[in-house]
Amino acid sequence: MVRVLFLGGLGRSGTTLLERVLGELPGVCPLGEVVHLWQRDVHDDERCGCGVRFSRCAFWRAVGAEAFGGWPGADVERVLELRQAVERTRHIPSLAAPRLTARRHALVTEYAGYFARVYEAAAKVSGAQVLVDSSKHGALAYCLRWASEVDLRVVHVVRDSRGVAYSWTKRVTRPESHLAAEMTRYSPGRSALLWNAHNAAFGLLGRCGVPVHRIRYEELLANPRGAIHALAGFAGLDASTVDLSFLGRDPDGTEYADLRACHSAAGNPMRFTVGRVPLRRDDAWRRALPPRQRRVVAALTAPLLGAYGYPLVAS
Numbered sequence: 001m002v003r004v005l006f007l008g009g010l011g012r013s014g015t016t017l018l019e020r021v022l023g024e025l026p027g028v029c030p031l032g033e034v035v036h037l038w039q040r041d042v043h044d045d046e047r048c049g050c051g052v053r054f055s056r057c058a059f060w061r062a063v064g065a066e067a068f069g070g071w072p073g074a075d076v077e078r079v080l081e082l083r084q085a086v087e088r089t090r091h092i093p094s095l096a097a098p099r100l101t102a103r104r105h106a107l108v109t110e111y112a113g114y115f116a117r118v119y120e121a122a123a124k125v126s127g128a129q130v131l132v133d134s135s136k137h138g139a140l141a142y143c144l145r146w147a148s149e150v151d152l153r154v155v156h157v158v159r160d161s162r163g164v165a166y167s168w169t170k171r172v173t174r175p176e177s178h179l180a181a182e183m184t185r186y187s188p189g190r191s192a193l194l195w196n197a198h199n200a201a202f203g204l205l206g207r208c209g210v211p212v213h214r215i216r217y218e219e220l221l222a223n224p225r226g227a228i229h230a231l232a233g234f235a236g237l238d239a240s241t242v243d244l245s246f247l248g249r250d251p252d253g254t255e256y257a258d259l260r261a262c263h264s265a266a267g268n269p270m271r272f273t274v275g276r277v278p279l280r281r282d283d284a285w286r287r288a289l290p291p292r293q294r295r296v297v298a299a300l301t302a303p304l305l306g307a308y309g310y311p312l313v314a315s
Helices: 015-022 034-043 058-068 076-086 089-095 102-126 138-144 161-169 188-208 217-222 224-234 291-307
Strands: 002-008 028-032 130-136 150-158 212-216 247-249 255-259 275-278
Touching (some): 002 138, 015 028, 015 150, 015 224, 034 076, 034 102, 034 130, 076 102, 089 138, 089 188, 102 130, 102 150, 150 188, 150 224, 212 217
Parallel strands (some): 002 150
């Protein structure tokens, strides 16, 4: 079985940063948001995290050859059709059931099988023990739990809902696209509802027998070494010998990570960053998110905010 560390939660919660840092661990290969690989990379030929077009990336060309005899052998239209049929948030209750109907099981396992082939090929090409998929989509994680070829371990990444809401209002260009494209934006109210749905889904996943490790964005940046050490153990690596030399601290006390280029297939533009990256919390929302919007988001997300240890009234 191929071991996959799946990063789950709502976007803008720090999953890309976490993926990049985890990708520096020996024996770990970050793949980016594999959920978007089929459309954005195989079909649209957007840029890999290494900077070149997907079709020209030696790593992904080798993965395609291993998995499908070349990417033209992957039935992208079928994958996207299956995604519409089974990988939707509204399908999570049925995907969480102990059993699926015969027809649903056939569709789910067919869909998950495409991902399993990519994972297996990536593991062989990279020689990695652990692959990191930062797709975040709860419904995909529920589909993958039905793939017998995948040793699925989920890292549930949570960030203060007000910080997430503010981040979703910002304009962010997608540099990997040859079009003048921007990332999706949501209103604070809309992102609050999505925050509830996505995080609740991962809370339920742990009750379905899937190993789930929850980490807060704020805790990751408060103690990077401790957080990554714990996640290495959760991923099945030998935590007693794991090399964290890529993490350091400047004389002024700022934590940092030295990041190499990677082959992240899709995700936040941060995946293109190479070199020394300060590990600081982004708390701009405390100043920039209007008080009324902060109160609305806090009210909508209050039950889970409290469950995750966040104060309802932000200072």
